[in-house]
Amino acid sequence: MGNLADRIEEYLKRILEQTSEGYIMLQRSELAGEFSCVPSQINYVLDTRFTVERGYLVESRRGGGGYLRIIRLELGLEGQYQQVMRQLIGDLLTRDRLNGLMERLVDEDLLTIREAALIKSVLSGGALSGEFRDWDVLRARLMKNILTTLSREDL
Amino acid sequence: MGNLADRIEEYLKRILEQTSEGYIMLQRSELAGEFSCVPSQINYVLDTRFTVERGYLVESRRGGGGYLRIIRLELGLEGQYQQVMRQLIGDLLTRDRLNGLMERLVDEDLLTIREAALIKSVLSGGALSGEFRDWDVLRARLMKNILTTLSREDL
DNA sequence: TATATAAAGGTCAGGAAAGGTCAATTATTT
DNA sequence: AAATAATTGACCTTTCCTGACCTTTATATA
Numbered sequence: 001m002g003n004l005a006d007r008i009e010e011y012l013k014r015i016l017e018q019t020s021e022g023y024i025m026l027q028r029s030e031l032a033g034e035f036s037c038v039p040s041q042i043n044y045v046l047d048t049r050f051t052v053e054r055g056y057l058v059e060s061r062r063g064g065g066g067y068l069r070i071i072r073l074e075l076g077l078e079g080q081y082q083q084v085m086r087q088l089i090g091d092l093l094t095r096d097r098l099n100g101l102m103e104r105l106v107d108e109d110l111l112t113i114r115e116a117a118l119i120k121s122v123l124s125g126g127a128l129s130g131e132f133r134d135w136d137v138l139r140a141r142l143m144k145n146i147l148t149t150l151s152r153e154d155l
Numbered sequence: 156m157g158n159l160a161d162r163i164e165e166y167l168k169r170i171l172e173q174t175s176e177g178y179i180m181l182q183r184s185e186l187a188g189e190f191s192c193v194p195s196q197i198n199y200v201l202d203t204r205f206t207v208e209r210g211y212l213v214e215s216r217r218g219g220g221g222y223l224r225i226i227r228l229e230l231g232l233e234g235q236y237q238q239v240m241r242q243l244i245g246d247l248l249t250r251d252r253l254n255g256l257m258e259r260l261v262d263e264d265l266l267t268i269r270e271a272a273l274i275k276s277v278l279s280g281g282a283l284s285g286e287f288r289d290w291d292v293l294r295a296r297l298m299k300n301i302l303t304t305l306s307r308e309d310l
Numbered sequence: 311t312a313t314a315t316a317a318a319g320g321t322c323a324g325g326a327a328a329g330g331t332c333a334a335t336t337a338t339t340t
Numbered sequence: 341a342a343a344t345a346a347t348t349g350a351c352c353t354t355t356c357c358t359g360a361c362c363t364t365t366a367t368a369t370a
């Protein structure tokens with residue numbers, strides 16, 4: 001565990017633990033400087049260690065005043081969204097199943113009525129139904145995106 | 156949010172909120188002076204932050220006694236915002252413009268942060284970001300669906 | 311009245327300041 | 341030895357900021 005990537009990972013996770021915001025912001029070049037490495041090494045760490053599967057989301061902005069933001073997702077026992085998500089993985093999601101899912105999520109107070117209605121209007125509405133053969137695949141993928149977003153700890 | 160453009164944006168939005176007129180008037184060179192920057196920096200901020208999608212209109216006049224006027228467009232609570240929004244969306248909706256619209260809807264308290272994040276995760280996320288122009292068409296249609304849903308009385 | 315001048319704001323190209331990508335190299339595991 | 345992981349560096353894109361030059365408007369003056 002002595003390699004550079006691991007040390008950067010540890011460092012980031014430590015300060016992520018200490019914050020109550022649910023996210024941290026930092027500058028890539030600055031962090032690279034602290035660890036005396038090239039900036040792209042930071043991307044390597046982010047790409048390999050701070051993935052959605054591992055419970056993190058990374059946002060960034062370029063240009064003057066740019067930044068990296070690492071967001072923690074709710075995982076583990078509390079991660080109810082993740083349970084739902086696991087059941088979706090590799091599946092198609094038909095409109096019927098989507099509607100059932102929405103009902104359940106509202107019942108469990110994981111979604112408000114409004115949120116469920118919004119999701120349905122996009123994923124179950126008629127706008128796209130005819131045009132893509134594998135709309136059910138797309139629906140599953142989009143639903144996973146939504147669940148991931150809703151697990152953000154900064155929301 | 157340490158960079159100059161962001162600070163100017165914040166400043167302008169703050170005084171815009173404090174006024175009851177719905178607009179503010181100012182002098183470009185004077186504002187530039189306060190922030191110790193070049194006047195064209197003000198144009199940069201106006202062009203990138205005070206766009207129509209985000210709910211602002213900028214008027215100006217040159218010459219002696221010239222001015223800038225920043226108008227905050229009100230959406231009207233009675234559902235008229237629908238018309239305005241639909242017009243802004245048109246038949247194509249790029250990701251950038253979508254993000255502007257989201258910011259505005261949140262500003263107007265028509266969407267919660269969570270709802271906006273949810274919508275963005277679908278319409279602005281990776282799944283709808285291929286090389287094809289068709290996504291922009293799709294995005295426009297889906298966004299209009301969302302507006303329709305939002306105007307439902309029972310939500 | 312016609313015109314010159316000063317006092318605004320507008321535009322655009324270029325440079326600087328971030329972060330992103332990718333391929334080549336080196337180290338570590340299997 | 342082969343496969344995988346880590347590391348580096350060259351080059352790219354986006355965002356921000358500045359400065360030189362341009363256009364419009366008001367006003368003073370010939």
